Amino acid sequence: MRELIESVCSGFTEFDVPLSESDVDGPIDWLGYGSALERAEERTGERESVICGAGKIGDVEATLIVFEFGFLGGSLGRRTGDRIEAAFTRARELRTPVVSLIATGGSRMQEGMAALSQLQRIARQAALTRAAGIPLLSVLRDPTTGGGWATLGAGADVVLALPGAQVGFAGSRVRPAGDASAYTAESQLASGHVDQIVEDLPGTLARWLTLLTNASGTAPEPPAALGTSNLPATSWDAVRAARAPDRPHADDYLDAYFDWRENISGDRCGGVDDGVRCGFGSRDGVTIAYAAQCGTATLPSGFRTAARLIRLADRLGIPVLTLVDTPGAANDGAAERAGAGAAIAEVFAAVAGASVPVTTLVIGEGGSGGALAFAAPGRTWVTPDSYFSVTSPEAATAILKRGPEEVPATANQLRLRPQDLVELGVAEGIV
Template identity: 70%
Template sequence: MPRLPAREVLGAIATGFAEFPTPLRDEPADGPIGWPGYREARASAEERTGEKESVVCGTAKIGDVEAVLIAFEFGFLGGSLGQRTGDRVEAAFAHARDARLPVVSLIATGGSRMQQGMRALMQLQRVARASALTRASGIPQISVLRDPATGGGWATLGAGADVVLALPEAQVGFAGSRVRPEGSPEAYTAEAKLGWGQVDAIVDPAALGATLERWLRLLTTRSSAAAPPPAALRPAPLPSTGWEAVQAARAPERARAHEYLDAYFEWRADISGDRVGGVDPGVACGFGWRDGRTIAYAAQCGTPTLPAGFRTAARLVRLASRLGLPVLTLVDTPGAANDAAAEQAGVGGAIAAMFEAVATAAIPVTTLVIGEGGSGGALAFAAAESTWVTPDAYFSVTSPEAAAAILKRPASEVPDIANQLHLRPQDLVDLGVARAVVSPAR
């Protein structure tokens, strides 16, 4: 797709853009290391683009939400990061903190400016520090990966944002096209990064403004009140036995996580991936709009939860906690994945990360058990003293089948073991595991 100039991109997604009057530092005409021809290259870039540097920074409204925008101009020396780029980006983040405004970075860069040597590379430290200070202030950051998004721009503003969006077929990677190993060009695409859990969504350029408006509304509308538990979506009697509870939770017609999320929210937006190479399609995480406020969600969708699922959910809870947004979790899993691949991927550490995220959250977490609650893999998603359960769900220390295997009892005794585990919804209330059994909405 064509590489649009920075100001054209800004004009397409925002209104009222006002550029910061950031002064340009004095530097030798040939740059800090006297690179031959640098003076002429800069002059040519200025004439060609009409810009004084490789990045344009200012404030604007995207929809009704005011934000700080950082837009790279690829036509200016490949959107490379130099000393003056660092000055502008640092000032933009400082303004965001002072004005309490979210930050949107529109990235199109080949990386650090080679003609400035280590002075250019050191700008990554400045950018990373400015971003981290802003993150610690509870201000959300969104990055949009244009084409290309490589080198330090990807490894700081791009990959380090709270929500990472990308344009279709954008080139994304730490190594630029001229220095990467031959072969596997598909690995350096936005689509590959989405599949590997490093990008949240691919967005069509025509929909970018509307998508950013929704995300900014979600991430900036705060509320300290806990999320109310959803109502049950299917009328169901309480089970008479533990085995009846297990069968009800495993029934194909029982309502699933996406049905609950669709019924609970007016609209929502998903995040995707654990940022370290994994995606679990059996875990849905994101932010939803309900009754004029934002509620974050992490929902198990009925499959064994993979390490990537726990890490994505932990990422969601930590982000919501930092932004002051309540969280709803939905429990529905036979348990954590326990095969060799899960062990190699660090399932124990991933579960621990989710336990820690929920336990240390600075915001209220509400849990509804909507199906199977299988052992620690389910409990990691559950909030202590703030868990509810539907009539067609159960929660157990382990599955009845696993309990039979552990106790070396025959499969014929599985129904009796289910009864002995006290896993019915009403048992969970009696045991203090759940606060109540939810009823269908009237």
């Protein structure tokens, strides 16, 4: 474990934490527990299952909570809780981000409920630290199960995982027989519970900490248009330009706008939308968060991921850029069962409630409420090859009981061109 600490940070100084005294065999008199603690200390050279201290990761001072799995399976007991609580307290005093390098089998059964109740203690400390505007990062090592996953792991702002790590609430000896692949870092990534699988841990941590600790209150400028500079003559021309397969999309804009960036992934509710790109990027040395639609119908998981990103950025004081490009929210039966309306409402609420500035650029299709949820009132710009509409021309035509041949005329009635949006006061200007 000491080698792991040295590999990710420099100048590590361990915190001196007074540990709770207990009877030889612990709070529930578990026969032989005292001897097991002594053997664990001899085997690992550590006094407990976690080491906590401060060091520099890249250029950022951080507080580290590092688990030693060799010490009783990295289990959580009362003295573990002492150390973790002290680490969070010091992080708030020092105003440093908290990085948890987790490898644990869960709560220490030899201490009974006294051990399990440490999860409440940890959750309280994490909540206080989040409220103080301090970022929390977790790294899931092998294994990360039980209460360690359900508090320090899954409860972090950004969740990273090492390849092949066992990750799940149930450990291998207590889970039902069946699909073991569900309990892997890769499966948790696919299900929206992990942000990234990490190969270069020191480098990735340094990048993330740089991004999350470099907030600027300045409103982001909208990106420059990457497509055509010609304004459409008609609204139907605007629709066709926005739907052109060769026009620039979200990744093109993000790559041109940021010097470098890191994505988050997943809604933490079991879903990932590949048509929504969220994360944090560095532009001219400052951090800007982004939530971008990629041209597809946005799923409930995409809206929830965007809301998660905006709320996190707001808590950390990081301004937000949103890119609008969707024919609309997914509205099939699966989307309704997944809570489409509630998910869209989350994004509307996140944008409306943000104390940091939010800037929006419409880069393609602006299809109804699923697009408007991403847009910032009073700070929305449009590109020449975009449109914004109350509904799609095809849907409007069907609602009005018109024939398909009337779609272009209906589009023109909707006044959805970029120049129309500026005239109507929906957009501030055309980039």
